[in-house]
Amino acid sequence: MSSQQYLDLYQSQRTLIDKHAAPVLNAQREAAAEVLQRVGLSRPKDYTHVDPEALLAADYNINLARYAVPTDHNDLFTCAVPELSTSVHYLVNEQLVSHTREGADGVFSGSLREFALRYPDVAARYYNRLAMNEEPPYDVRSQGTNVTAHRPLGEAALNTLFCQDGFVLYVPDGVAVERPIQLISLLRAVEDFMACQRILIILGEGAKASVLVCDHASQLRDCTLLSLQVTEIFAGAYSTLDFYELEEHHADCRRLSSVYVEQQEGSNVAVGQYALTAGQTRNRVYIDLCGHDADTHLYGLCIADRNQQVDNITYIRHRAPKCQSNELFKYVLDEEACGSFVGRILVQEGADKTDAHQTDRNLILTPDCHIVARPELEIYADDVKCSHGATTGQLDQAALFYMRTRGIPESEARLLLMFAFMGDVIDGIRIEPLRDRLKHLVEKRFRGELDQCRTCAIKK
Amino acid sequence: MNNGPSSDDVLKDLTTSEYKYGFTTDIDTDIIPKGLNEDVVRLISAKKQEPEWMLQFRLEAYRYWRQQPVPQWGHVKVDPIDYDNISFYAAPRKKAASGDVDPEILKTFDKLGIPLHERDMLLGRATGTELSAVETSSTMAVDAIVDSASQKTTYRDKLAELGIIFCSFGEAVREYPDLVRKYLGKVVPVRDNYYSALNSAVFSDGSFVYIPKGVRCPMELASYFRINSSGTGQFERTLIIADEEAYVSYLEGCTAPMRDENQLHAAVVEIYVHERAEVKYSTVQNWYPGDKQGKGGVYNLVTKRALCAGDFSKISWTQVETGSAITWKYPSCVLRGAGSQGEFYSVAVTNNYQEADTGTKMIHIGRNTRSRIISKGISAGHSQNSYRGMVKILPGADGVRNFTQCDSLLLSKTCGAHTFPIMDIQNPTAIVEHEATTSKINEDQLFYCQQRGIKEEDAVSLIVGGYAKEVVQKLPMEFAVEAQKLLSLSIENSVG
Numbered sequence: 001m002s003s004q005q006y007l008d009l010y011q012s013q014r015t016l017i018d019k020h021a022a023p024v025l026n027a028q029r030e031a032a033a034e035v036l037q038r039v040g041l042s043r044p045k046d047y048t049h050v051d052p053e054a055l056l057a058a059d060y061n062i063n064l065a066r067y068a069v070p071t072d073h074n075d076l077f078t079c080a081v082p083e084l085s086t087s088v089h090y091l092v093n094e095q096l097v098s099h100t101r102e103g104a105d106g107v108f109s110g111s112l113r114e115f116a117l118r119y120p121d122v123a124a125r126y127y128n129r130l131a132m133n134e135e136p137p138y139d140v141r142s143q144g145t146n147v148t149a150h151r152p153l154g155e156a157a158l159n160t161l162f163c164q165d166g167f168v169l170y171v172p173d174g175v176a177v178e179r180p181i182q183l184i185s186l187l188r189a190v191e192d193f194m195a196c197q198r199i200l201i202i203l204g205e206g207a208k209a210s211v212l213v214c215d216h217a218s219q220l221r222d223c224t225l226l227s228l229q230v231t232e233i234f235a236g237a238y239s240t241l242d243f244y245e246l247e248e249h250h251a252d253c254r255r256l257s258s259v260y261v262e263q264q265e266g267s268n269v270a271v272g273q274y275a276l277t278a279g280q281t282r283n284r285v286y287i288d289l290c291g292h293d294a295d296t297h298l299y300g301l302c303i304a305d306r307n308q309q310v311d312n313i314t315y316i317r318h319r320a321p322k323c324q325s326n327e328l329f330k331y332v333l334d335e336e337a338c339g340s341f342v343g344r345i346l347v348q349e350g351a352d353k354t355d356a357h358q359t360d361r362n363l364i365l366t367p368d369c370h371i372v373a374r375p376e377l378e379i380y381a382d383d384v385k386c387s388h389g390a391t392t393g394q395l396d397q398a399a400l401f402y403m404r405t406r407g408i409p410e411s412e413a414r415l416l417l418m419f420a421f422m423g424d425v426i427d428g429i430r431i432e433p434l435r436d437r438l439k440h441l442v443e444k445r446f447r448g449e450l451d452q453c454r455t456c457a458i459k460k
Numbered sequence: 461m462n463n464g465p466s467s468d469d470v471l472k473d474l475t476t477s478e479y480k481y482g483f484t485t486d487i488d489t490d491i492i493p494k495g496l497n498e499d500v501v502r503l504i505s506a507k508k509q510e511p512e513w514m515l516q517f518r519l520e521a522y523r524y525w526r527q528q529p530v531p532q533w534g535h536v537k538v539d540p541i542d543y544d545n546i547s548f549y550a551a552p553r554k555k556a557a558s559g560d561v562d563p564e565i566l567k568t569f570d571k572l573g574i575p576l577h578e579r580d581m582l583l584g585r586a587t588g589t590e591l592s593a594v595e596t597s598s599t600m601a602v603d604a605i606v607d608s609a610s611q612k613t614t615y616r617d618k619l620a621e622l623g624i625i626f627c628s629f630g631e632a633v634r635e636y637p638d639l640v641r642k643y644l645g646k647v648v649p650v651r652d653n654y655y656s657a658l659n660s661a662v663f664s665d666g667s668f669v670y671i672p673k674g675v676r677c678p679m680e681l682a683s684y685f686r687i688n689s690s691g692t693g694q695f696e697r698t699l700i701i702a703d704e705e706a707y708v709s710y711l712e713g714c715t716a717p718m719r720d721e722n723q724l725h726a727a728v729v730e731i732y733v734h735e736r737a738e739v740k741y742s743t744v745q746n747w748y749p750g751d752k753q754g755k756g757g758v759y760n761l762v763t764k765r766a767l768c769a770g771d772f773s774k775i776s777w778t779q780v781e782t783g784s785a786i787t788w789k790y791p792s793c794v795l796r797g798a799g800s801q802g803e804f805y806s807v808a809v810t811n812n813y814q815e816a817d818t819g820t821k822m823i824h825i826g827r828n829t830r831s832r833i834i835s836k837g838i839s840a841g842h843s844q845n846s847y848r849g850m851v852k853i854l855p856g857a858d859g860v861r862n863f864t865q866c867d868s869l870l871l872s873k874t875c876g877a878h879t880f881p882i883m884d885i886q887n888p889t890a891i892v893e894h895e896a897t898t899s900k901i902n903e904d905q906l907f908y909c910q911q912r913g914i915k916e917e918d919a920v921s922l923i924v925g926g927y928a929k930e931v932v933q934k935l936p937m938e939f940a941v942e943a944q945k946l947l948s949l950s951i952e953n954s955v956g
Binding site: 047139140141142349362364365366367369370371372373374375376377378379380381382383384385386387388389390391392393394 | 875
């Protein structure tokens with residue numbers, strides 16, 4: 001089992017790990033070690049492709065001593081989304097290299113470690129509460145092949161085991177953060193490296209914020225980079241949050257990401273997962289609608305070619321009445337790419353007046369692609385409106401022909417159609433300049449001009 | 461269709477009905493001791509006077525089954541089955557000399573509405589229901605199976621004139637060993653799954669159908685399964701072979717007495733379809749569902765699969781599932797021949813504490829194959845109703861088309877309705893569509909009916925009837941009437 005090497009490392013380096021973290025973070029490690037020992041790392045199940053156990057079996061370097069990465073972020077990269085003025089934070093290999101900001105209104109954005117040292121009570125209340133939640137499946141009958149209900153506990157435990165710092169956004173009750181917060185995360189190493197990235201977002205009652213995470217990697221030499229990510233989001237009553245993740249990695253990158261969202265009554269959360277370039281990626285999103293009238297939007301987009309693999313596993317749980325959820329995922333696979341979409345909507349008993357919709361649409365372009373779609377509904381309440389739809393097909397031949405008769409070359413016509421296909425996922429983004437930017441990026445990606453993210457000019 | 465039961469009939473049924481096939485018949489039955497081991501397998505084989513290859517087939521299956529874990533993936537709660545407490549062979553003793561069927565059995569089938577006298581073939585008369593409008597002139601050949609043994613197969617001679625073989629499986633093994641040997645286990649291999657392996661080891665009887673080249677079977681073929689003895693299970697095996705350009709429509713029905721214990725039914729149906737042939741397989745499943753507290757009832761754990769081996773062949777499954785405490789059933793289509801077609805139409809109704817996990821698999825191997833899935837689930841009471849399906853497109857299957865629609869209707873606050881499809885696509889020319897909805901009965905429709913003086917219960921029955929119509933109308937006419945009635949009975953007292 002590949003988890004053993006991490007447990008051994010933890011046992012031998014405990015003092016070092018604890019020294020560079022905060023008591024609140026350290027307090028969780030013992031439990032995490034116990035969980036990792038007990039459940040191990042997850043294996044690909046039921047038609048998913050990415051194998052965390054195998055990916056984590058390699059011998060990665062982990063920066064436990066917190067050696068500073070010699071960077072000057074102004075020198076390093078600028079991620080320009082025109083007309084979008086953001087408060088930018090930089091993470092290089094999981095370490096925050098920008099300064100923590102704390103406003104007069106009580107908004108805290110920056111280092112998780114600092115936050116945990118200064119506000120240990122608040123941090124302890126939220127940190128690790130969702131990621132290591134070992135709640136059993138709602139119904140024992142679904143124990144069998146319920147891929148989605150089984151949380152990737154092993155991976156969350158591994159992240160918790162080595163988490164020393166991360167990014168936190170705390171917005172107190174009633175405060176609206178107008179400027180979007182952008183977190184630019186860069187993986188940068190000269191040898192095989194694993195980063196345990198941790199994000200914690202806490203929104204008080206009636207608070208409002210939007211967060212954009214851009215995942216980049218710069219490959220300095222021939223090496224494998226793995227990003228093990230855990231994101232926990234708490235949306236208080238009547239709060240509004242936009243959370244978008246843009247992945248622009250390269251073929252040797254591995255990404256195991258888990259996003260957990262807990263929504264209270266009347267909250268409105270949009271989560272977007274946009275995989276433009278990936279190596280092997282597994283995204284898991286868990287959304288718990290705990291209070292009535294909560295509203296959630298989940299979008300996903302994946303463009304993959306070569307031998308890239310992208311799995312998206314989502315689980316939306318309606319625990320309270322009158323909640324709405326709306327989920328839309330789209331894949332375009334080319335060359336030998338593999339993709340999986342497993343999405344489950346659970347409506348618990350008593351969650352009446354639920355309105356839940358899920359859609360998955362896929363385009364596959366070559367005979368070597370492989371796509372698996374598993375849209376699932378599990379419903380225990382009767383006064384509900386739930387639906388899902390999944391389709392897989394090709395570009396509309398009639399539309400292609402129409403364009404060609406009007407003098408548009410076939411390659412251009414195909415691009416136009418593919419671009420249009422992705423349109424409604426992008427339209428879901430609620431920050432307008434970002435929407436425009438993403439449209440531009442998707443177009444570039446389809447034209448093959450986005451091998452590396454050139455717009456975020458990585459200078460080194 | 462205006463020849464369905466009148467609303468008065470429905471009302472009467474609704475107020476008085478319990479599971480009406482729950483009686484037992486006192487028949488002189490030959491039951492072997494409980495338990496399962498190699499000796500039991502040998503004993504069953506010996507009782508059926510089978511050749512050596514058949515015994516070897518059983519033993520291989522038994523040895524494989526013993527090593528297998530019990531499958532856990534269904535959305536059902538199957539209490540552990542104690543295989544040592546089941547008798548794997550129970551056959552009514554035939555009246556020695558005459559070889560005739562025990563009159564008690566004839567009476568039983570009369571009571572069930574299944575005519576074993578060829579002159580009584582008018583189903584309307586036999587069931588005793590008012591079907592004067594049906595006045596059907598079509599006939600139906602029946603293979604009647606009680607517990608482990610086939611009792612009588614009607615119209616055999618008439619069918620034989622056309623070269624059609626329709627007989628019990630046991631007879632087929634003795635009389636047409638070459639045919640059986642050629643096809644047995646070709647569609648559902650011994651090692652296919654846990655329950656099919658169990659069936660392969662201990663199956664006792666079932667129906668065998670062979671339609672020769674170019675023959676269109678002139679009547680519906682039907683098999684009727686009845687569990688009678690207590691402490692037994694039923695493990696029947698059906699094998700249908702449609703040779704080139706043949707056509708057959710096959711019906712299957714089943715009932716069991718009311719018992720407190722859970723009885724096991726693990727059947728295997730294999731269908732082999734040659735070039736340009738067509739098979740239509742319809743099931744109305746009405747095993748004893750258990751009482752209102754969920755006690756007793758049949759565990760219906762069956763494997764059904766059709767192989768469209770020839771080009772342009774076609775298979776169509778239609779099922780109405782209303783009975784059984786637990787249903788675990790996925791009639792599947794392997795579409796190997798180019799241009800072959802698979803269809804699956806299903807209505808599954810669960811009430812009280814019933815659990816159903818049912819659906820289909822469409823495996824597209826050949827070019828230009830097409831499949832269509834229409835599944836309607838209705839759950840009431842405390843029941844759980846799941847659709848589980850797979851559409852798989854293999855790399856060589858160019859130009860495949862699939863359409864799937866799964867709707868679920870919820871009639872109570874305490875039931876569950878679930879949809880678990882998988883679409884596994886490895887060919888870029890495939891067009892695969894899946895859509896599913898889950899909701900309760902439309903309040904506007906209900907209000908409209910009630911406003912016009914239709915009682916709530918009747919209105920629900922009416923709306924459910926309309927909801928299921930798309931599937932029910934695919935059934936042969938005689939069955940459709942029964943099925944519609946069964947639907948209204950199954951959702952009885954489930955409003956609210």
